[in-house]
Amino acid sequence: MVYLLDHPAARRTRAINLAARPTARCDECDARHNGLCDALDDDDIAFLARVAERVRVPAGALIIEEGEAAGSFFNINKGLVRLFKALPDGRRQIIGFAGAGHFLGLVKVAADPRYAVSAEAMQPVELCRFNRASLAGVFATFPALEHKLLEAATHELVLAQSQMLLLGRKTAAERIASFLLTWAERADMCAPDGLPPAGATLHLPLSRGDLADYLGLTIETVSRAIGQLKRERLIGVPNIHDIVLLQPAALAARADAAI
Numbered sequence: 001m002v003y004l005l006d007h008p009a010a011r012r013t014r015a016i017n018l019a020a021r022p023t024a025r026c027d028e029c030d031a032r033h034n035g036l037c038d039a040l041d042d043d044d045i046a047f048l049a050r051v052a053e054r055v056r057v058p059a060g061a062l063i064i065e066e067g068e069a070a071g072s073f074f075n076i077n078k079g080l081v082r083l084f085k086a087l088p089d090g091r092r093q094i095i096g097f098a099g100a101g102h103f104l105g106l107v108k109v110a111a112d113p114r115y116a117v118s119a120e121a122m123q124p125v126e127l128c129r130f131n132r133a134s135l136a137g138v139f140a141t142f143p144a145l146e147h148k149l150l151e152a153a154t155h156e157l158v159l160a161q162s163q164m165l166l167l168g169r170k171t172a173a174e175r176i177a178s179f180l181l182t183w184a185e186r187a188d189m190c191a192p193d194g195l196p197p198a199g200a201t202l203h204l205p206l207s208r209g210d211l212a213d214y215l216g217l218t219i220e221t222v223s224r225a226i227g228q229l230k231r232e233r234l235i236g237v238p239n240i241h242d243i244v245l246l247q248p249a250a251l252a253a254r255a256d257a258a259i
Contacts, residue, residue: 029077048145051138052128063119063127064104070113072129073105079125080205083117084213094214097122097206099186105132122206170255172225175215177255180235180243195248202243229254 026045052075057063063074066085076098083096083104095117098104104119104127113132130138139145170178180202181195187203189196196202204211212219229235234251236244245251 048138048142049128051134052130055127055129057121057125057127059121059123059125061121063121063125064115064117066115066118068115070105070115071132073103073132073135074119075128075130076100076102076104077126077128079127080122081119081125082122082206082210083119085117092213093216094210096214122210172215172217172221173228174255175217176211176222176225176229177234177251179211179215180245181248181252181255184245184248195252196245198246198248200245200248201238202245204241204243208240 026049054077055074057079063081064070064072078100081098081102081104082094083098084092084094086092098119106116183204184190184196184200184202185194189200189202191197208219208222211217212222215222217225226235226237229251230237232250234245234247234254236246238244
């Protein structure tokens with residue numbers, strides 16, 4: 001499924017709503033012990049906070065746009081962001097979703113830093129914005145932060161490889177099964193064996209259109225695949241945003257194309 005993007009309007013929304021505004025203190029932030037900020041202790045985090053510009057972004061606003069000069073890094077404190085790449089005619093492919101603790105601002109090449117993907121707020125988002133030049137000085141003071149960014153880049157590479165397999169070889173039902181289990185892991189619902197408990201309810205704060213754009217399907221195909229998994233009693237669907245994982249082991253087998 002593809003959508004047309006009104007880029008000029010998106011840029012206007014971004015310019016209006018990326019003004020700095022006060023947000024919660026670091027010790028009250030959802031991302032304090034996730035991602036970038038987890039690399040620092042409570043004393044050092046105050047230093048990082050002094051070079052951060054705290055921002056609130058409304059749902060639907062464009063945070064960064066692919067190809068723009070990458071003058072800033074962003075650390076998400078609260079809310080959900082969709083990451084996507086767009087073609088000149090407005091079609092898009094969602095390549096991932098980012099939440100509290102995730103880092104935005106990876107670039108294509110260091111010699112000419114430009115954003116590699118676009119990022120759009122799916123719901124009201126709070127984040128910290130760092131000037132690229134200022135953050136370079138912070139890295140010199142706290143090498144652990146740079147190590148965290150390297151971990152983030154490596155993680156993105158692993159996710160990209162998994163996405164290539166999902167889009168290139170898996171059936172629609174297998175793609176849905178893979179996505180549901182990945183989202184359960186993201187929500188810290190999984191036991192040591194890597195599976196969520198049977199009967200667990202997974203909340204998906206995204207539309208069927210977002211899911212279709214991420215999985216390379218149409219909305220109709222997404223609906224049919226969900227219906228198929230429901231008929232096989234692998235999942236339950238009490239409403240549009242909740243999925244009950246009835247048989248996680250069987251769902252995992254479907255995701256791995258084992259059944």
